[in-house]
Amino acid sequence: MRTAIYTRVSTDVQAEEGFSLDAQLHRLHSYCESQGWSIVGIYTDEGFSAKNVHRPQLERMLNDAQAGKIDVVLVYRLDRLTRNVTDLHQLLEIFDRHGVGFKSATEVFDTTTAMGRLFITIVAALAQWERENLGERVRFGQAEMVRQGRYFGHTPPYGYDLKDGVLSINPVQAPVIRLIFDRYLAGDGTSRLAKYLNDSKNNIPRPRGSDQWSMKVINAILKNPVYCGYVRYGNQPRNKAANYQPIVAKSDHERIVQEYEWRRAQALMEQRRTGGPRTGTGVHPLVGILRCGKCGGPMVGRTEQAGKSGRVTPYHGYMCNTRRHARTCDMKMWKRDVIEGALIDELDRTVHAALENNFYPPQVEQKDHAQIESQLTLMKARRRKWMDAYERDLISAEDLRDRLNDLSRTEDQLKSRLHAHAAQTSPIRLDEFISIKTAWNVATPLERRELIRTMVETAWVFPDGSVKVDLRSDL
CATH class of the missing domain: 3.90.1750.20 (Putative Large Serine Recombinase; Chain B, Domain 2)
Structure with missing residues (x-):
C-alpha cells in the first residue's frame, strides 16, 4: 500500500501538547510498519492553520494523489488534515475520485459506509467548532487588551x-x-x-x-x-x-x-x-487651488523647455486644463512667477483690508504670536540638523533620540502657548498672514504649497493676469 504521510502543526503550544512534528512522524512510521505499508511521501506543513486548504504541502500531496502516486493518506489525527467540514468533504471527494483511501492513526473511520461518513463529519464539525471558539476567545482577549490601552501582537509597528x-x-x-x-x-x-x-x-x-x-x-x-x-x-x-x-x-x-x-x-x-485633481507638490505649489477666470476649469502646472543661443532652460507656468485637453478655452499659459507674485500681492491687500477693519488682535499679541512661530521654525531646523548629523555618523542613535525627545518637549510647550494665545484672540486667524510675503520668499516649494493651503480656498486667474483670492471659510 503506497502511503502518503501528512503532518501539520500551527503553533508552539501544539508541539508542547504532544502534536510536534517529530511525535506525529514517529507514530505514523510505527503504524505503517505494523500494517506493512510502504511510505512513498511525507508532506509536512509547519506553521499553517487548518482553517482552509491553502497549504503548500497539502496541495502537493493532492497533486500526487490525482497523479495516481498514492493509495492511502495517513494522518495522526483528523484535525491535522482539516478543521473545516466543507473542506473535509471536498478532500474526501478528491480522494474517492482517484481511488485514494484516508486513515487516521488514532481514530477509527470508515468512509465506505454512510454511518462512517456521518461519524467523520461529526468529528470534523467538532474540530471546526473548537477552532472558531478558540478564535473568538483570542479576539475577545485582544480587544480587551486594547480597551485597557495595551498593545497586542508579537511584532511592533515600524518606529x-x-x-x-x-x-x-x-x-x-x-x-x-x-x-x-x-x-x-x-x-x-x-x-x-x-x-x-x-x-x-x-x-x-x-x-x-x-x-x-x-x-x-x-x-x-x-x-x-x-x-x-x-x-x-x-x-x-x-x-x-x-x-x-x-x-x-x-x-x-x-x-x-x-x-x-x-x-x-x-x-x-x-x-x-x-477631492478633484491631484494638488501640486513640486515646482507648482498653486496647483489644486488655481482656477481659470474664463471657463472656471482648474489650472495645472506645466514645464516646457525654452532656449536662446543654444541654451535650453525649463519654463515653469500654469495652464488652463480645459484648454490643454478640450481646447475649448483660450486662456493663455501664465508664467509661474507672474501668477504667484500676483497671488501674494492679493493676499497682502486682503491683510491690509483686515487691519483696517480691526480684525487683528493687539500689536503686542501679534508680536508674541510671531515669536512663537519663529521658535517653532527654529525647532524644525534643529530637527533636520540632528537627523543630518546622524546620517553622517556624527552622533549616535542614542544621542539622536535624546536630542529629538528634547526638541519634542520644547515644541509641545511652544504649541501649547500658541493654542492658548489663539484661544484668547480673534477667531479669525489673520494674524498668521502678516509675514506672508517674507515667508514665501524663503520657503521651499513644499512649504509654499502648505502655506497657501492654510489660507486660500480658491484663487481665480483672469485674462489680464490679475488674481482674485477666496479665503478659507475656517479662518
Missing part, C-alpha cells in the same frame, strides 16, 4: 521596539516616521514619499521584511494611530460591515507625532481621496 508587551521608541526608525508625517503634511503624496524613501542617497532604513518602501506601507503608517499615542484593534474586518468601528484607546507608550498632526494627516488623506 517602535516591543519588550514585555510595552512599546518603546526605536531611535533609528522613529525619525523616519516623523519624516513621513512632516513631508506628507507639507505636500508630498505617497508616491513621492516612496521615491524619496527608496533613494539610496537618503540612506533611509527599510520597512521590516522588505527592501523597498511601497505606497501601501506608507499609507498604512499614516493611518495608524499608534504613532500619536493610541492602540487599535480591528483595522480591516473581513466582513467590511458599513457600521463596523475599530476599537481605539489611549495608550501610555511614547508618541512619535502629535495627535493634531495625525488628525491633519487623516483629513488630508480624505480630502485627496474625495
